[in-house]
Amino acid sequence: GGHTITGLTVTGSNEYAGLFGRIGSGGKVMNVKLEGVQIESDNEMSAVGGVVGYSYGNIENCSVSGSVSSNSTAGGVVGAQLDGSITGCNTSATVKGVAYAGGIAGFTNGGASLTGCYATGSVSVENNTTSAAYAGGVVGSNGASSTLTACYATGSVTSSGSGTIYTGGVTGTNDCGTLTACYHANGTVSGPDGTTGGVTGRNFKILTWDGAVITACYWRSNPDTGIGYNEGGSTTIETTKVTDGDWQNAVTQMNAALQNAGSEWRYELTGELPTLKK
Numbered sequence: 001g002g003h004t005i006t007g008l009t010v011t012g013s014n015e016y017a018g019l020f021g022r023i024g025s026g027g028k029v030m031n032v033k034l035e036g037v038q039i040e041s042d043n044e045m046s047a048v049g050g051v052v053g054y055s056y057g058n059i060e061n062c063s064v065s066g067s068v069s070s071n072s073t074a075g076g077v078v079g080a081q082l083d084g085s086i087t088g089c090n091t092s093a094t095v096k097g098v099a100y101a102g103g104i105a106g107f108t109n110g111g112a113s114l115t116g117c118y119a120t121g122s123v124s125v126e127n128n129t130t131s132a133a134y135a136g137g138v139v140g141s142n143g144a145s146s147t148l149t150a151c152y153a154t155g156s157v158t159s160s161g162s163g164t165i166y167t168g169g170v171t172g173t174n175d176c177g178t179l180t181a182c183y184h185a186n187g188t189v190s191g192p193d194g195t196t197g198g199v200t201g202r203n204f205k206i207l208t209w210d211g212a213v214i215t216a217c218y219w220r221s222n223p224d225t226g227i228g229y230n231e232g233g234s235t236t237i238e239t240t241k242v243t244d245g246d247w248q249n250a251v252t253q254m255n256a257a258l259q260n261a262g263s264e265w266r267y268e269l270t271g272e273l274p275t276l277k278k
Helices: 248-260
Strands: 003-006 020-023 026-028 030-041 047-049 051-056 056-059 064-072 073-075 077-084 085-087 096-097 100-102 107-108 113-115 121-127 134-138 139-144 147-149 155-162 167-168 172-173 179-181 183-185 201-202 215-221 226-230 237-241 267-268 276-277
Touching: 020 026, 030 047, 047 064, 047 107, 064 073, 073 096, 073 139, 096 100, 096 248, 100 121, 100 172, 100 179, 121 134, 121 167, 134 155, 134 201, 134 248, 167 226, 226 237, 248 267
Parallel strands: 003 030, 020 051, 026 056, 030 064, 047 073, 051 077, 056 085, 064 096, 073 100, 077 107, 085 113, 096 121, 100 134, 107 139, 113 147, 121 155, 134 167, 139 172, 147 179, 172 201, 179 215, 183 215, 201 226, 215 237
Antiparallel strands: 047 051, 047 077, 073 077, 073 107, 100 107, 100 139, 134 139, 134 172, 167 172, 167 201, 267 276
16 A cells, blocks of 8 residues: 555564565565565574565565565565566665575576566675575576566675675576566675676576576676676577666667567666666
8 A cells, every 4th residue: 555664673583584474376465665674584494585585476566675684595575486476676675695695586486577676785695504605686596487577786796605606786696587678787796706797697597498598688897797607508698788887778778678578667767877667
């Protein structure tokens, strides 16, 4: 109903933490604003998000500010999104995770879709295990058949610690997923050499699967490469660095890709950076 919840605090050792801990495939959360949240869990299997920790459902037109932290998976809006959708959501929350961290979602899989979303807060992963970890401005790990369409991030994305860490301005890794007309700008992207990219730290395709397709994606940050590590190949990889501060060509190309994809979202350039309209 467009209402605002202020100062929501969830702490402890919950496996799932957020305004809602977990929602199923029939669940829908829409038109709610969360301001000044502090949501965290020290559970080593936790999924933590501003709106919901673990979701199979649909999240629409929600916003989050404050901080979200997990000893495993953290996202500004959703910790882990499996199937379902996140549409028209935004966050300025600071997000910290150990295994997965993303401005909008820490982890997506199972055909989840993110559309028309943006994150402006900082994202960080500090891995304390020997397993791989993932940090992304929009999504930490974009998994099988999952899609990001018209999503962007403007906050810093950083990673540190042990194990292999994939760090990207949009996604830490794009594992057999699809990125269309997404970008990262302003904030720095900092992580290990060879697994850090302005768009994604890794683009991964299992040869028998579809996906790992990146179309009309842009970045303006410190990495020299859009993809830190391309593994398995792909039919389409389009990443371009904006070096002169002029985003007009990027907007034209991203909007063409959105039109070709049949999306109702478009970018407009009325200030320094592109913004979204539906």
